[in-house]
Amino acid sequence: MSAAIRIQQVSKCFGSTKALDKVDLEVEPGEFFGLLGPNGAGKTTLISALAGLVRADSGSLSVMGHDVQSDYRAARRHLGVVPQELVFDPFFTVRESLKIQSGYFGIGDNDRWIDEILENLGLTSKANANMRMLSGGMKRRVLVAQALVHRPPVIVLDEPTAGVDVELRQTLWAFIRRLNEAGHTIVLTTHYLEEAESLCGRIAMLQSGRIVALDTTARLLRRFSTHTLRLRSRDEMPADLVRGAAQSGGWWSMPFDAFDEVEPLLARIRAAGCRIDDLEIGKPDLEEVFIRVMQGQAEASVN
Amino acid sequence: MGHGFSTLLYKEVLRFWKVGSQTVAAPVLTSLLYLLIFSHVLEAHVKVHGVSYTAFLVPGLVMMSVLQNAFANSSSSLIQSKVTGNIVFVLLPPISYLEFFLAYVLASVVRGLVVGAGVLLATFWFAPLTFVEPVWILVFALMGGTILGSLGVIAGIWAEKFDQLAAFQNFLIMPLTFLSGVFYSINSLPPFWQQVSHWNPVFYMIDGFRHGFFGVSDASPWLSLSVVGGCLVLLTLFTLNLLKRGYKLRA
Known part of the structure; x- marks a missing residue:
């Protein structure tokens, strides 16, 4: 069985900034995986490269065995991405947005699944509201819903809980956990380390475009925190x-x-x-692990 | 072409239709105002190709509306999606660059034709119009709409801010369309400006389109067809190349 995500020797520069520096990473099907790192570490660039929004300068990326460049159609069908920015199309209602998104993925009749997603994300009452009328939290839910319309086996959430209230966080994580239990692979970036600690089985830490720690959450906690x-x-x-x-x-x-x-x-x-x-x-907590790993890297790079 | 293409086309048409007062009614009204003002001033003094000035003006205004609105549709949709960030919704799905191109351009053509038809309906009453060779009307409307729709895609992708798009529109599209013989026959121009006009591809679009109504025109419709056809092919290839490379869309 091929890896859910395989990233091999991926590098990407923006001008003179090395956003990604020979990143190797493999995520197995069914994992709940955390991608952590300070702002500007390259998390979003890595996700964008995986989603085909950014083209890697070198190396290869694949989703469920499908190369994101040469076999992009299959790769994108297997991937659902919740972008970090709170984006929406002001011309449409929630349901229209989801139907249109389904259509982009080649799904004509998707009403039952759309209803199920709406229900699970607490959006049913907003289904016919225009996107402009929704609060930030509700827009965030729609973004999650849009990433799920094509039932992707691999779901990537880029800081889905940034600026989100407690209730939505709980609704969201309960739903994502259920999807994970149903076999979906989940990759998550977040700055809320306690979330990553409680949800993720394995964690990679990224700094200046390089992976500086990669292990199970339990082992990372044992190794770096007491x-x-x-x-x-x-x-x-x-x-x-x-x-x-x-x-x-x-x-x-x-x-x-x-x-x-x-x-x-x-x-x-x-x-x-x-x-x-x-x-x-x-x-032991992940925050301590995070700080130790990042400091360790900073010292290593000074020496 | 897959379901992704038809959905993107549908979404692009729905987008302008939902704000129809701004995207359809407003340009129709503008054209009507042009007609009222120019025909009031010139009707009594000018005859072109043996037809009344108002009758001459109507096809020009219709075609100008087709072209300007085709450009406006793809360019404004893309720049809005880029500025607000919702362009990711069409970049994440398995939509090929060819499907992307065709959906945006076709939606632009639809908007151009809808507005053009609206202008025709609104101005029809002011002048006796003939449809001598309707095939030319259709051919030039479709080709012109496609070309300006492609230009709109280029401008929408290239521009990073609204003012850059406005510059593209004000300093390229507007002069090209206004100086193309919409309001006059280029035969009435001094020789130098006649020569300049012959380098403006929009002139051939308007002239060929008008030929369909009256059966007479400044240039031969076959010459116009080849110039416009050549532009169509070049621009299509250029735009497809931009999209294939992911220029400014997939960094």
Whole structure:
């Protein structure tokens, strides 16, 4: 079975800026994949190259085994893209937009699927409203709907939740999760790292057009982030205990790997006669991973 | 041609039809005003090719409307889609560059013909018109609409802002159409300007079109056919090449 997405040695320059620098990436069918990176890292360029909106200078890209240039019709039929910009056609209603989009993909009678998408995205009541009349959040939903009219096996969402309220986020993710469970491959870019952490099975991090980290979310978290015991005490902490710990604002942060390390640690603090005023346990999070990876790269490029 | 093509054509026609007061009624009214004013001033003084000035003017105005509106349709649709960003809706689907070209140009021709027919209907009452060789009327309307529709595609793709498109329209399309013999026979011009007019392809479109009504014209309709046909082929190839390369659409 061919990869859902295969990107091989793809480079792209805009003038003297290297937007993509020999990117290699493979996403398997059925994955929920996250593409992370700071602004300008090349995420959107990579998605655009995959969608045929941008032509790569070198390398090749394929969707479900179809090359995006030589076999573009099949590649595009297998791909649904939710663009980052909130774009819409002011001449049409929601339903007209979706019917027209279906037609572009060669689907004449698509009313049942359109109704289903509208229902799932909470758009049914807006079906006959003109696009201009919709709020930003509603327009965003229509963009998602437009990307799905042709039931693409691979769905790419470029920052779908930027500036979107909580309710829509939840509706959207519930729907995308269902699509993923039904077998659709999902690729997501977002700046909300907690979203990526909870949704994505695998994550690639992009910086200055290069992939600087690529692993399962779980392994990335283990590798770059640990649990932390944070506590506050009015008493002097024993020096051997706080070795390797960081202090800020009266709080000590002590990294640990397994939960059975916590009890002995607390016991020793108690034995030293320190009273604990406040205490919390921090889980590994993607934000820390992200920052470490990006800093690591910045340092590497300085050296 | 697939379903993608027919949908894009349908969408482009629907787009201008939905704002018909601006895209159809307004240019018809403008032409009617031209007719009222120019025929009021000149009817008593001028006869061209043996027909009254008003009768002479009507086909010119009809063809000018066909051409200007064909250009306006593809160019404004593309620039609006580019500026607002919704051009991605037609770039993401499996639509070939040939389908893209044909849909935009054909929709332009449809708009041109609809407006042209509207102008004809509105001005018909002011002058006795004849349709001596109607095949020429149809041939030149279709070819002229296609050429200006292609030019509209080129301008719409090339322009990045509305003022760039306006420059293309004001400094190229308007002079070409106004100085093409819509309002006069070029035989009435001084020799130098007659020569200049012969280098204007729009002159041949108007002249050939008018020949269909009266059976007489400044140039032979066969010469006009070959000039206009040549332009059609060259512009089509040029536009298709731009689209194939993805010029300014697929960076």
